[in-house]
Amino acid sequence: MDATTKINIPESDLPRIVIVGGGFGGLKLARKLSRSAYQVVLIDKNNYHQFQPLFYQVAMAGLEPSSIVFPFRKLFQGKKNVYIRVTEVTRVDPAAKRIHTPFGHCNYDHLIVATGADTNFFGNANIAEFAIPMKSVSEALYLRNNILDDYEDALTTPGYDSRQELVDIVIVGGGPTGVELAGSLAEMKKHVLPKDYPELNIAAEVDIYLIQSGGELLKGFSAGSSAKALRYLTDMGVKVLLDSRVTDFDGHIVSLQDGRKIPTQKVIWAAGIKGAPIPGLPETALTFGNRLAVDPYLRLAGVDNIYAIGDVAYLEEAAFPKGHPQVAQVAIQMGDRLARNFARSLDGKDWEPFHYRDKGSMATVGRARAVVDLLRPEFHFGGIMAWLVWLLVHLFAILGTRNKLFVFVNWVANYINYNQSLRLIIRPTFRKGSDGVGGPRSPDISG
Numbered sequence: 025m026d027a028t029t030k031i032n033i034p035e036s037d038l039p040r041i042v043i044v045g046g047g048f049g050g051l052k053l054a055r056k057l058s059r060s061a062y063q064v065v066l067i068d069k070n071n072y073h074q075f076q077p078l079f080y081q082v083a084m085a086g087l088e089p090s091s092i093v094f095p096f097r098k099l100f101q102g103k104k105n106v107y108i109r110v111t112e113v114t115r116v117d118p119a120a121k122r123i124h125t126p127f128g129h130c131n132y133d134h135l136i137v138a139t140g141a142d143t144n145f146f147g148n149a150n151i152a153e154f155a156i157p158m159k160s161v162s163e164a165l166y167l168r169n170n171i172l173d174d175y176e177d178a179l180t181t182p183g184y185d186s187r188q189e190l191v192d193i194v195i196v197g198g199g200p201t202g203v204e205l206a207g208s209l210a211e212m213k214k215h216v217l218p219k220d221y222p223e224l225n226i227a228a229e230v231d232i233y234l235i236q237s238g239g240e241l242l243k244g245f246s247a248g249s250s251a252k253a254l255r256y257l258t259d260m261g262v263k264v265l266l267d268s269r270v271t272d273f274d275g276h277i278v279s280l281q282d283g284r285k286i287p288t289q290k291v292i293w294a295a296g297i298k299g300a301p302i303p304g305l306p307e308t309a310l311t312f313g314n315r316l317a318v319d320p321y322l323r324l325a326g327v328d329n330i331y332a333i334g335d336v337a338y339l340e341e342a343a344f345p346k347g348h349p350q351v352a353q354v355a356i357q358m359g360d361r362l363a364r365n366f367a368r369s370l371d372g373k374d375w376e377p378f379h380y381r382d383k384g385s386m387a388t389v390g391r392a393r394a395v396v397d398l399l400r401p402e403f404h405f406g407g408i409m410a411w412l413v414w415l416l417v418h419l420f421a422i423l424g425t426r427n428k429l430f431v432f433v434n435w436v437a438n439y440i441n442y443n444q445s446l447r448l449i450i451r452p453t454f455r456k457g458s459d460g461v462g463g464p465r466s467p468d469i470s471g
Contacts (some may be wrong), residue, residue: 029128049334050138052359197294198236207389249395320377333358
């Protein structure tokens with residue numbers, strides 16, 4: 025595309041705010057500004073918002089992918105000052121106040137980087153090649169296909185050792201994602217796999233490992249909640265390895281720092297994330313974890329009219345001397361504060377600094393097993409009450425009445441009989457073009 029080509033967005037007398045990324049922070053900002061005296065351009069590689077906290081349930085066949093995504097255009101129907109472009113930002117030119125995409129460039133008055141985070145493999149090329157991350161609906165669906173494919177293959181694999189590689193699963197990372205995945209897999213092992221694969225000795229052969237480099241699960245939670253999560257997983261049959269570090273994975277063997285080896289073809293990597301900034305931003309803005317350092321008004325230092333919010337932003341506060349946790353609530357609150365400050369600009373008022381209000385943490389381990397840490401007032405609890413709180417909070421946070429209803433129905437059905445009918449292997453299909461050459465299509469995410 026020629027450098028002079030513009031994205032087809034109408035020129036306007038309104039100041040143009042370009043938001044790159046439609047995650048929790050970018051979407052919150054766009055929705056708050058959708059009726060303001062700004063022209064809002066929302067750019068994302070997908071045409072939908074993804075509810076990341078429930079990716080693991082898609083991977084475990086507990087929910088259909090379409091239940092946790094919501095199309096941007098439906099959200100902004102009737103919002104005439106909001107323009108959506110499905111593309112990737114390849115570079116930003118701060119001097120020209122312009123971003124570049126494969127479709128052309130787009131000028132901005134204000135640029136908000138809300139690009140989130142990528143999986144951090146800590147420089148290990150083998151792990152990056154063979155391990156399975158889970159940062160998108162597509163990756164969650166790929167993981168689901170991979171698990172089900174391997175159990176189908178295990179039925180025709182006579183050798184015990186070869187079969188172990190197919191049926192055993194290793195999860196690396198003891199944060200909320202790793203804990204929730206391990207708990208969901210443990211329930212699948214007990215209640216689903218024996219019914220689906222009666223020819224396999226599931227109880228004796230299938231092992232689920234959760235490997236955590238530190239000495240406790242759920243770092244950042246209270247000591248009591250961490251201990252509860254460990255006890256829940258152990259009772260469910262998960263082999264939790266604390267103070268253990270994965271050093272390599274070649275697609276067949278997981279190697280640990282202490283010399284232990286675990287045969288498996290499936291390693292789910294939930295051990296870390298890093299910021300995903302846009303190329304072209306000054307290197308001086310990059311800081312810990314590949315994140316963008318911002319001031320209390322969420323502006324990048326030394327650059328005019330560029331801001332960062334969400335996982336990609338790094339801001340130190342007295343209560344968070346190492347930056348805010350990379351969780352949805354931080355992104356949502358940053359998007360809300362920035363929207364309020366843009367509104368204050370229109371009223372000629374000074375901006376207010378951002379302060380994160382930590383509302384607490386929660387994680388579910390399985391049916392009637394969860395932990396919740398509340399901070400105001402300080403209160404920690406687990407068990408079925410924590411599980412119900414987790415369900416309600418996540419249910420109301422999902423976009424769309426239809427999605428809320430579908431998720432609720434799936435959860436109720438799963439609670440009653442653990443026998444949801446979503447265990448479908450959905451592979452990418454191919455179609456022939458006019459020249460007779462097959463072209464790849466993205467996997468259907470409807471089921």
